[in-house]
Amino acid sequence: MIKVLVADDQALVRGGLVAILNLEPDLTVVAEVGDGDQVLPAARRSEPDVALLDVQMPGMDGITATEGLRSSVPGCRVLICTTFGRPGYFARAMAAGAAGFILKDAPPEQLVDAIRRVHAGLRAVDPTLAAESLATGTNPLTEREREVLRAALRGGTAAEIAKALHLSNGTVRNHLSSAIGKTDAANGPDAARIADQNGWL
Known part of the structure; x- marks a missing residue:
């Protein structure tokens, strides 16, 4: 059995x-x-x-x-x-x-x-x-990029994401920029949507 x-x-x-x-x-x-x-x-x-x-x-x-x-x-x-x-x-x-x-x-x-x-x-x-x-292919995102995109998926500005994740605004912008490039997205919310659809988050 x-x-x-x-x-x-x-x-x-x-x-x-x-x-x-x-x-x-x-x-x-x-x-x-x-x-x-x-x-x-x-x-x-x-x-x-x-x-x-x-x-x-x-x-x-x-x-x-x-x-x-x-x-x-x-x-x-x-x-x-x-x-x-x-x-x-x-x-x-x-x-x-x-x-x-x-x-x-x-x-x-x-x-x-x-x-x-x-x-x-x-x-x-x-x-x-x-x-x-x-x-x-494999997930191109780092753990920190995934964390930032998960927060972006919930909505909010870069400043709000930075505050929630205890990061500087510049660090969040850098991670979003990197993720946008890796996902061929138009912007941060688009990158978050693409990553979510691929199951990368």
Whole structure:
């Protein structure tokens, strides 16, 4: 029996995933959580074979949770299941140690097959997304540039971003300028939008 942990902040989606998986004779859901901060404690308690994680959740995101599971529950393999098919998310998830990445609009049988493949030590990735990730390339942004762009995405002037991040106005302008060049954007908000769409933030 393959023991599965399901983490998704949307209760309806989470309930649907649990129902689909529990119909399979060789799968059983041993834990379900709706918040990223609950993933590691639930995994330590239930010792799942596979964790099915969403990327965007309250608290810890799915990619950070993947890294945590690798170190604290090494026997658990991770399959990312998300609505956000962004090349940057795919690349970051795989770099964090995920064994698979599948989109929520995949047919149920594809999801079930992906769980079985991941449990067997294989990879299970959306082929279109893998190709897009190769075409897009690696994330060109530094950690500080990502931090500035995340703040820009929420809105605000360079001065407001500088105050929020405890940086000088000039430093923020330099990071924005660098990010604009790396993303071929027209301005800071455009750079933030492009980076977000690629999953680089």
